Amino acid sequence: MIYPFLKGHGTENDFVLLPDPDGSVHGELSLDRVRALCDRRAGIGGDGVLRVIRTSAYDALACSAGSRGQEAEWFMDYRNSDGSTSEMCGNGIRVFARYLVDEGLVDGSAPIPVGTRDGVKVLRVEGDQITADMGGARVLGETVVSVDHLELAAVHIETGNPHAVAFVDSLDEAGPLLVAPGHDRSVYPQGVNVEFVARRGERHVAMRVHERGSGETRSCGTGACAVMVASALDDGVIRDADVTYRVDVPGGTLHVTWTVDDRVFLTGPAVIVARGTTDL
Missing domain, CATH: 3.10.310.10 (Diaminopimelate Epimerase; Chain A, domain 1)
Known part of the structure; x- marks a missing residue:
């Protein structure tokens, strides 16, 4: 199966992006698929994978535990390069927001809410800089x-x-x-x-x-x-x-x-x- 991808980075923390708005392309993204994509010799190469999926579509998948009820249209399904899931990725979510803005999927002049396994994060785009409200420490x-x-x-x-x-x-x-x-x-x-x-x-x-x-x-x-x-x-x-x-x-x-x-x-x-x- 042939499907699209993008490559992006935030301060050289690099990611493979998989556009999958309705969750129909990748389903339950497997460990092997993620590892193959992130392989720097036999694949595209990256520190992780960002699946760009609507929160409603992600909630419909069996892998969606912990994401339900988030009031954000888009969900960042982030995987480490070994295929494991992670709660958040600060560089990744900025790359995720850049993609949404560049593709016209969100209004880049307004705050951008993005769902994550650590809850909804809100981002703002100012030229080439993107600020993410990471919540409390x-x-x-x-x-x-x-x-x-x-x-x-x-x-x-x-x-x-x-x-x-x-x-x-x-x-x-x-x-x-x-x-x-x-x-x-x-x-x-x-x-x-x-x-x-x-x-x-x-x-x-x-x-x-x-x-x-x-x-x-x-x-x-x-x-x-x-x-x-x-x-x-x-x-x-x-x-x-x-x-x-x-x-x-x-x-x-x-x-x-x-x-x-x-x-x-x-x-x-x-x-x-x-x-x-x-x-x-």
Whole structure:
């Protein structure tokens, strides 16, 4: 079966997009299909797959547990490159919104609600930058991660996905992140995204990330949000006004704002770079 695809990225966190508005093309998207699409040698290549589907159509599928009742026309059915599902993807949802706007499926001058496994997220498009309201961040205490033979204290933060944020003097300490850093499985039974953070200046940090289900990626949007919150707390920032940090990732730069009413906003670019058809 031949079907269309697109390729896009947000700060080089790249995705295969599958237009499937009524859910008739891909049905219950299989692990094997996702892995084949994301294969960088035998497939199209990507850190994950974004199925573009109407929420009503997704709710009609057997795989729709947890999405029902969301008041958004479109649903981002996100899969990691290993085929597993994920609650949210901060870079992916910006690419998802870019596609909706470019295809004329939504009004790009108005707020864009998108359903996810972490609830409805609202996005705004301003030129080449897209801002996603990621909701609140949950700071859940201290934990420990390990890489190579090094153990590091980390902060457990939920920003749609679970994260362990560890501060380091140099990002070289993160070692070979294609191998998953060790973590406490009693704290993270479903796995965890691990971020290593180095300071670059006032309200300016840099990070590397290992994403569960994908390995080291060039960027992670929910991870950048977790890093910003952890950095602001570590800096002792008093949030009597909205606070913004610059977060450098290997694939570019993101800006994250933590508001006085405890919402986190992620801003960065999102582009569609290719489209075609495939039978993978």
